[in-house]
Amino acid sequence: MAVRLITEKCTGCKLCLRACPYGGIEIVEGKARFNDQCTQCGACVSSCKFGALVLEVTFTRDVDVDQYRGVWVVAEHLHGQMRRGTYELLGEGRRLADKLGVELAAVLFGDGVEGVAPDLIAHGADKVYLAQDPALAHYRTGPYTDVLSGMINQYRPEVVLVSATPQGRDLAPRVAARVSAGLTADCTGLDIDEDDRLLVQTRPAFGGNLMATIVCREARPQMATVRPGVMKALDPDPSREGEVVEVPVKLDERAILTKIVEIVQQESDGQVNLQDAEIIVSGGRGLGKPENFAIIRELAEALGGAVGASRAAVDAGWIPAYHQVGQTGRTVQPKLYIACGISGAVQHLAGMQSSDVIVAINKDPAAPIFNIATYGIVGDLFEIVPKLTEKLKGL
Numbered sequence: 021m022a023v024r025l026i027t028e029k030c031t032g033c034k035l036c037l038r039a040c041p042y043g044g045i046e047i048v049e050g051k052a053r054f055n056d057q058c059t060q061c062g063a064c065v066s067s068c069k070f071g072a073l074v075l076e077v078t079f080t081r082d083v084d085v086d087q088y089r090g091v092w093v094v095a096e097h098l099h100g101q102m103r104r105g106t107y108e109l110l111g112e113g114r115r116l117a118d119k120l121g122v123e124l125a126a127v128l129f130g131d132g133v134e135g136v137a138p139d140l141i142a143h144g145a146d147k148v149y150l151a152q153d154p155a156l157a158h159y160r161t162g163p164y165t166d167v168l169s170g171m172i173n174q175y176r177p178e179v180v181l182v183s184a185t186p187q188g189r190d191l192a193p194r195v196a197a198r199v200s201a202g203l204t205a206d207c208t209g210l211d212i213d214e215d216d217r218l219l220v221q222t223r224p225a226f227g228g229n230l231m232a233t234i235v236c237r238e239a240r241p242q243m244a245t246v247r248p249g250v251m252k253a254l255d256p257d258p259s260r261e262g263e264v265v266e267v268p269v270k271l272d273e274r275a276i277l278t279k280i281v282e283i284v285q286q287e288s289d290g291q292v293n294l295q296d297a298e299i300i301v302s303g304g305r306g307l308g309k310p311e312n313f314a315i316i317r318e319l320a321e322a323l324g325g326a327v328g329a330s331r332a333a334v335d336a337g338w339i340p341a342y343h344q345v346g347q348t349g350r351t352v353q354p355k356l357y358i359a360c361g362i363s364g365a366v367q368h369l370a371g372m373q374s375s376d377v378i379v380a381i382n383k384d385p386a387a388p389i390f391n392i393a394t395y396g397i398v399g400d401l402f403e404i405v406p407k408l409t410e411k412l413k414g415l
């Protein structure tokens with residue numbers, strides 16, 4: 021993708037100067053002109069009211085794949101608090117970078133977040149590309165797309181990994197389109213084909229009935245979004261050393277189409293976010309009615325954990341959908357997962373089987389959940405769960 025200026029149409033109005041995050045345009049003799057700072061990110065194109073700036077698409081077969089090196093992980097944080105999925109991507113990115121014999125870099129956006137960079141290095145990054153500006157303080161599709169696209173054009177990584185969170189699912193396809201890259205969404209497995217230096221991307225297809233393996237031979241970078249909770253994070257090593265590269269960006273708020281009016285934090289029932297939770301207590305159809313989720317909440321509260329649910333419970337309207345764990349819900353990887361009145365359908369297991377310790381409470385000794393449980397309790401959850409809560413509260 022390249023940006024072209026049609027000089028005859030340019031009126032020298034300077035709107036494109038405001039839109040460029042990199043200071044890559046100047047006005048010379050009444051006309052816009054790209055300078056050395058231009059990264060071809062494309063941010064200026066939509067700002068031109070006169071059609072003087074156009075994006076020209078490069079055919080993927082024209083891309084010299086050998087010019088792209090390195091693995092990038094796009095870090096995601098909330099007010100400087102890193103999302104667990106970012107650590108998982110760094111763990112996986114480290115493995116892929118080592119196989120490729122290249123650097124692993126984290127890309128960090130925000131305002132006043134430089135203090136977070138060492139944490140990314142401790143979790144596996146060799147380098148952190150740090151882009152800071154007040155306009156990057158909170159996620160917005162436009163400026164994040166512009167800046168990340170520009171950085172990709174400038175530094176040319178061969179692999180870019182993004183968490184398949186609502187933010188990542190919004191950002192990755194936009195950036196992929198902007199830089200003419202391939203993107204595989206919602207991957208559950210990644211590897212390297214060492215003969216061809218290709219990223220081998222695995223993801224469920226056809227409702228999880230088969231696993232598709234996808235490679236992107238011609239376009240670069242190879243981009244993937246990865247489900248949080250699937251990959252393993254590395255234990256942080258504060259003694260690791262790395263480099264922080266400040267990427268100079270200057271965004272003009274007037275050129276950004278969306279404004280953040282208010283940030284409303286919606287925590288599920290006052291509990292912690294499912295994907296970041298270290299302990300999850302989940303309830304299923306075995307609870308019988310919505311009011312009975314109270315005993316699940318009490319146990320979760322006693323353990324300082326979050327409340328999860330099977331799809332059967334969600335479909336019955338007993339609990340909101342953002343609690344759902346499984347193939348069409350959240351993929352979680354807590355230290356402790358307690359499944360209460362959940363049979364263990366394959367679609368539920370797909371979202372929680374990587375949990376460190378699984379405790380299943382079910383009155384049916386033949387329930388499939390026991391096949392993957394670390395500890396199984398055969399019995400009536402209405403007797404067991406309150407007793408467990410009482411015991412834990414007493415500790």
Ligand SMILES: Cc1cc2nc3c(=O)[nH]c(=O)nc-3n(C[C@H](O)[C@H](O)[C@H](O)COP(=O)(O)OP(=O)(O)OC[C@H]3O[C@@H](n4cnc5c(N)ncnc54)[C@H](O)[C@@H]3O)c2cc1C
Nearest residue numbers: 304305306330331332346347348349361362363368383401
């Ligand atoms: C395309 C597709 C995607 C899907 N995605 C998901 C998903 O993301 N997540 C998900 O969970 N499901 C998903 N499902 C649905 C899944 O197939 C199951 O239907 C669902 O997980 C069943 O939920 P459950 O275990 O709560 O209910 P059930 O299968 O009905 O199991 C209830 C269990 O409770 C036990 N029980 C009953 N009473 C008690 C008691 N008093 N004490 C102890 N145990 C008791 C029973 O023995 C039983 O094992 C999906 C299905 C499809 C087709």
